[in-house]
Amino acid sequence: MKKKKENKHGSPPAAGVSRRDFISAAGVGTLGVATAGALVDGGTAIAEPAADLIEPTQLVPITLHINEREHKLLVEPRWSLLYVLREKLGLTGAKPGCERGECGSCTVLMGNQTRYSCMTLALEAAHAEITTLEGLMDGENLGAVQEAFVECDGYQCGYCTPGQVVSVEGMLRANPDPSLDEIRLGVSGNLCRCGAYPNIFKAAKRAGEIKRTGGES
Numbered sequence: 001m002k003k004k005k006e007n008k009h010g011s012p013p014a015a016g017v018s019r020r021d022f023i024s025a026a027g028v029g030t031l032g033v034a035t036a037g038a039l040v041d042g043g044t045a046i047a048e049p050a051a052d053l054i055e056p057t058q059l060v061p062i063t064l065h066i067n068e069r070e071h072k073l074l075v076e077p078r079w080s081l082l083y084v085l086r087e088k089l090g091l092t093g094a095k096p097g098c099e100r101g102e103c104g105s106c107t108v109l110m111g112n113q114t115r116y117s118c119m120t121l122a123l124e125a126a127h128a129e130i131t132t133l134e135g136l137m138d139g140e141n142l143g144a145v146q147e148a149f150v151e152c153d154g155y156q157c158g159y160c161t162p163g164q165v166v167s168v169e170g171m172l173r174a175n176p177d178p179s180l181d182e183i184r185l186g187v188s189g190n191l192c193r194c195g196a197y198p199n200i201f202k203a204a205k206r207a208g209e210i211k212r213t214g215g216e217s
Contacts (some may be wrong), residue, residue, distance in 0.1 A: 093133030
C-alpha cells in the first residue's frame with residue numbers, strides 16, 4: 001500500500017482535496033452566484049443593468065413638511081437638514097454648533113421625537129412632520145415653552161436656547177408633568193456652556209405648568 005506523502009509539519013494532506021482543487025472549486029461557485037441572478041428564459045446569461053448612482057452634487061427633488069407647511073425643493077444628497085433649514089428655507093431657529101451631534105443647538109422635532117438636524121440628512125426627513133423653534137409660536141405670540149424660558153430667565157448668551165426649548169417641548173409631549181430628574185434627563189442632550197442649567201430646569205417645570213393650566217399659576 002502506497003504511503004501518503006506528509007507535509008512539512010508531519011501531517012498527511014486532507015484526503016481527496018488539494019489547495020489548488022479548493023481554490024478552483026471556490027472560483028466556479030463564485031461565478032455561479034454572480035451569474036445566477038442574470039439568467040433569462042432559455043438559460044442565457046445577460047448582464048443586469050447597474051443601479052442608478054446619485055452623485056453627491058446631483059440635485060434630488062424632495063418634499064419637506066415643516067411647521068405644518070409643505071416645501072418642495074431640490075437638494076444634494078449630502079446636505080443636512082440643518083443646512084436646508086437655514087440656507088434654503090430661511091428657518092434659522094436651529095443653530096449650528098458642534099455640527100457632530102454633541103451640543104444639541106440644532107435640535108428639531110420629527111414627529112414628537114427630538115433629532116439633531118446636523119446629523120440628519122434632508123433626504124431622511126422627507127415626508128416626516130418636522131417642527132422647528134419657529135413652529136412652536138402661537139401666531140405672533142410665544143409658545144408655552146418659550147414663554148417659560150423668558151419668565152424663568154432660562155438662558156444667558158442664548159445660543160443654545162432654541163435647542164433647549166425644542167428639547168423641552170419634545171419632553172413635555174411625552175411627559176406633561178416631569179420630575180426634576182426627568183427634566184435633567186430630558187435636556188441631557190443639550191449643552192449650555194454658560195451653565196444656566198438651574199434656570200433651564202425651572203423653565204422646563206414652568207412650561208409644563210403653563211401647558212397643563214393654560215398659563216394660570
